[in-house]
Amino acid sequence: MKITENTEKWRKVSYKSVKIHDPFWSNYRSMVRDEVIPYQWEAINDRVEGASPSHALQNYRIAAGEAEGAFYGYIFQDSDVTKWLEAVAYSLHADPNAELEKLADETIDLLGKAQQPDGYLNTYFTIQKQDQRWTNERDNHETYCAGHLIEAAVAYFETTGKRRLLDIACKLADHIDSVFGEEQGKLRGYPGHQEIELALMKLYSATGQERYLKLCQFFIDERGQEPHYFKLEAEKRAEKRGRESLLREGYYSLYKNNYEYNQAHLPVREQLVATGHAVRAVYMYTAMADLAGATNDTALLESCKRLWENVTQKQMYLTGGIGSNHDGEAFSFDYDLPSDTAYTETCASIGLIFWAQSMLHLEPDSKYADVIERALYNGTISGMGLDGKSFFYVNPLEVWPAACKRPDKRHVKPSRQKWFGCACCPPNLARLIASLGSYIYSQNEHTVYVHQYIGSETTLKVAGQNVSLSQQANFPWEETVDINVTPEREEAFTIAVRIPDWCDDAAIKVNGQAIAPDSLQFHKGYAAITRIWHTGDQIALKFPMAIKRLYAHPEVRANAGKVALQRGPVVYCLEEADNGAALSHISLPEQARLAAHFKPDLLGGIVVIEGQALRSELSDSSPRLYESRKRSEQSFTFRAIPYYAWANRGEGEMAVWVRES
Structure with a gap:
C-alpha cells in the first residue's frame, strides 16, 4: 500500500456545479422545496396555527415604515x-x-x-x-x-x-x-x-x-485579548445608565464575566479545548479555518486542528451532536456526554458540518468528511420530522417522556414542535439541505475528490479539460456506488474516493476489474485511482455495511456497560413504538445475532435492525420498591430504527445506548 502526500492547492466545488438525483437526499430536497420553504414563509408571517409567533417579517415592515407597531421576538x-x-x-x-x-x-x-x-x-x-x-x-x-x-x-x-x-x-x-x-x-x-x-x-x-x-x-x-472588550463595554454602559441597570441585563446576570461562554477567555491561537456555547464555537472555528487558508496562517490552522481533535474525540456524540450542556447550550467538559439530558442543538451539528467542510478544504483528510457524513445522516435531519413541518431544537439520545417534566430535562421534548420563538434551527437545516451539492466533491488541477456518496452529476475542469462524473448510489441503505467517468479526451488524472471510517473491507473495481489495494495510493483515508481515463469508464465501489456494535470510551460514564448499533453511516435507536415501554429494562446479549431488513413502507422506507434481546420482568404482585432477588428476563425480538427517524409515530420512549448482557 502506497502512502502519498498531496500538496496541490485544491478548490471547492460549488452547489451550482452539482445536480443531485439521489433516492434519499432528493426526497429531503424536494421536501425543503415543497414543504419546508413554504411552511417557514408562513411561520415568519405568523400564519401557522398553534405555532409560536415569529413577527420576523412584520419587524422589517415596521422598520421600513410600511407598518406601525413595536418590535416583537x-x-x-x-x-x-x-x-x-x-x-x-x-x-x-x-x-x-x-x-x-x-x-x-x-x-x-x-x-x-x-x-x-x-x-x-x-x-x-x-x-x-x-x-x-x-x-x-x-x-x-x-x-x-x-x-x-x-x-x-x-x-x-x-x-x-x-x-x-x-x-x-x-x-x-x-x-x-x-x-x-x-x-x-x-x-x-x-x-x-x-x-x-x-x-x-x-x-x-x-x-x-x-x-x-x-x-x-x-x-x-x-x-480574547486583554483587557476584555466585553468588560470594557459593560463598564461604559454602567457609566451611562447606572450599575443597577447593568445588573439587570440577562446575559450579565447569567454569565457575568465567564468569557468562556463566548470563546473570548483566551486569544484563539491559545485555546486548547472547545468551551462555551457550541454554535458560537463552531461558527468561529469555521471562520478560523477559512481565514487560515486564505492567509496561510499556520498558527491559526494548528489551533483549528487542536480544537478539532478535542471536539470530535472527547466532546462529540455518536450522532454528530455537540454541546451536551443545556445551561448555555454549551460544551461542558471532556467525555461528559449524557444521553438523557443532551442538548445537542440542531444548529450545532450544522455548524460542525460547516467547520468540517472548511477543514476539508485545507487538506483532504477523510476524518473531516466522515464527520460530515455522520452529522448529515444523524444529528441534523433528526431535527426535522418526515413531514417537513415539525422540528426539534434539542436532539437527545434518550427520552422518557414522563421525565421531560423535570426542571433539568425540560429542554428535552418527546415530540417535534411546529415552530419556535427562537427559530434558528429550522431555516438553518433548510439551507444546509438545499446546498448539499457543495459537500460532495472537490478538486485540484489533477485530482477529483469524492467525499460523499450521494447520487449526483457534475462537470469539473481537471487536467486541462472538462470531466463529467455521474454517481449512482442508494446510500445509506445499499453498499454499492457506481461512478461513471466521461473526459473530453483520453488523459491521465486521479479520482480519489473516500473509504468511510465505518467500512472495514472496501472493494474497488474499474471497468469490472478489481483493483488490488497494494496498487492504489492512499492518502489520509482516500484511495487514489490514477490512470488514463476514457469515455465510458466506470468505478464500482462496494462498502460492506456490517451491523456494528459500538462502545464508548471508558471515561464516558453515561454509557458504561452499554452498546449502540450502527450500519453504514446510520446510527440506530430503539423506540417504544416497536419495543414497548420501559426501554431501560432491555439488554442486548453480546452474542445475539443481528439482521438488517429493508422496510419500504415504514417511515418513508428504511433499513431496520432486528434480533433477539432480553427484557426484565415488569409485572409483579410484590409492592416492594426494593428487594433482594433479581427479576427474571424473557427473550423477545427487538427492532432498531435509524435515529433520525424517531418521534414520527407519536410520543414515546427512545434510546440509542442499550445495556449489553
Whole structure:
C-alpha cells in the first residue's frame, strides 16, 4: 500500500456545479422545496396555527415604515428571514421557480427599505433602540444578524446574478467596518455571537474586496485579548445608565464575566479545548479555518486542528451532536456526554458540518468528511420530522417522556414542535439541505475528490479539460456506488474516493476489474485511482455495511456497560413504538445475532435492525420498591430504527445506548 502526500492547492466545488438525483437526499430536497420553504414563509408571517409567533417579517415592515407597531421576538429575530432567503437561493438553483423568486425579490426590497442611510440594518434597534447601536456586542447579536444577511446575499447573487441583496450586504459590511477596527475612533470589539466572521470570508470570496477579509481577521485576532472588550463595554454602559441597570441585563446576570461562554477567555491561537456555547464555537472555528487558508496562517490552522481533535474525540456524540450542556447550550467538559439530558442543538451539528467542510478544504483528510457524513445522516435531519413541518431544537439520545417534566430535562421534548420563538434551527437545516451539492466533491488541477456518496452529476475542469462524473448510489441503505467517468479526451488524472471510517473491507473495481489495494495510493483515508481515463469508464465501489456494535470510551460514564448499533453511516435507536415501554429494562446479549431488513413502507422506507434481546420482568404482585432477588428476563425480538427517524409515530420512549448482557 502506497502512502502519498498531496500538496496541490485544491478548490471547492460549488452547489451550482452539482445536480443531485439521489433516492434519499432528493426526497429531503424536494421536501425543503415543497414543504419546508413554504411552511417557514408562513411561520415568519405568523400564519401557522398553534405555532409560536415569529413577527420576523412584520419587524422589517415596521422598520421600513410600511407598518406601525413595536418590535416583537428575540433580539436576533431578523436572522430567521435571511436564513429563509439563503435556503430559497439554493433551492432556486436546483428548481427555478418564478413565483418563489418574485417573493424573495419583494422580501429583499423590504430589507433595502429598512436599511438606514449609513448602512446599518437591524430591526430591533431601528424600531426601538436607535441610541443603543453597538453598545453591547456581547449580547445584542447585531453582527450575528448581519452575518446571516451576508450569507444569504452571497448565495442569492451566486444563484440569480442579482446584486440587490449583495449591495445591501456590502453597504452593511462597510458600515460595520467603519465601526470596528484598530484605527483611532473605532471600537476594538468583536462579536458576542460569532457568525459574521465566516460570512465575511464568503463576502470576500464573492467580491474580492480585501477589506472584508481584514475585518474578519481583526475580529478573530482581537478576540480574547486583554483587557476584555466585553468588560470594557459593560463598564461604559454602567457609566451611562447606572450599575443597577447593568445588573439587570440577562446575559450579565447569567454569565457575568465567564468569557468562556463566548470563546473570548483566551486569544484563539491559545485555546486548547472547545468551551462555551457550541454554535458560537463552531461558527468561529469555521471562520478560523477559512481565514487560515486564505492567509496561510499556520498558527491559526494548528489551533483549528487542536480544537478539532478535542471536539470530535472527547466532546462529540455518536450522532454528530455537540454541546451536551443545556445551561448555555454549551460544551461542558471532556467525555461528559449524557444521553438523557443532551442538548445537542440542531444548529450545532450544522455548524460542525460547516467547520468540517472548511477543514476539508485545507487538506483532504477523510476524518473531516466522515464527520460530515455522520452529522448529515444523524444529528441534523433528526431535527426535522418526515413531514417537513415539525422540528426539534434539542436532539437527545434518550427520552422518557414522563421525565421531560423535570426542571433539568425540560429542554428535552418527546415530540417535534411546529415552530419556535427562537427559530434558528429550522431555516438553518433548510439551507444546509438545499446546498448539499457543495459537500460532495472537490478538486485540484489533477485530482477529483469524492467525499460523499450521494447520487449526483457534475462537470469539473481537471487536467486541462472538462470531466463529467455521474454517481449512482442508494446510500445509506445499499453498499454499492457506481461512478461513471466521461473526459473530453483520453488523459491521465486521479479520482480519489473516500473509504468511510465505518467500512472495514472496501472493494474497488474499474471497468469490472478489481483493483488490488497494494496498487492504489492512499492518502489520509482516500484511495487514489490514477490512470488514463476514457469515455465510458466506470468505478464500482462496494462498502460492506456490517451491523456494528459500538462502545464508548471508558471515561464516558453515561454509557458504561452499554452498546449502540450502527450500519453504514446510520446510527440506530430503539423506540417504544416497536419495543414497548420501559426501554431501560432491555439488554442486548453480546452474542445475539443481528439482521438488517429493508422496510419500504415504514417511515418513508428504511433499513431496520432486528434480533433477539432480553427484557426484565415488569409485572409483579410484590409492592416492594426494593428487594433482594433479581427479576427474571424473557427473550423477545427487538427492532432498531435509524435515529433520525424517531418521534414520527407519536410520543414515546427512545434510546440509542442499550445495556449489553
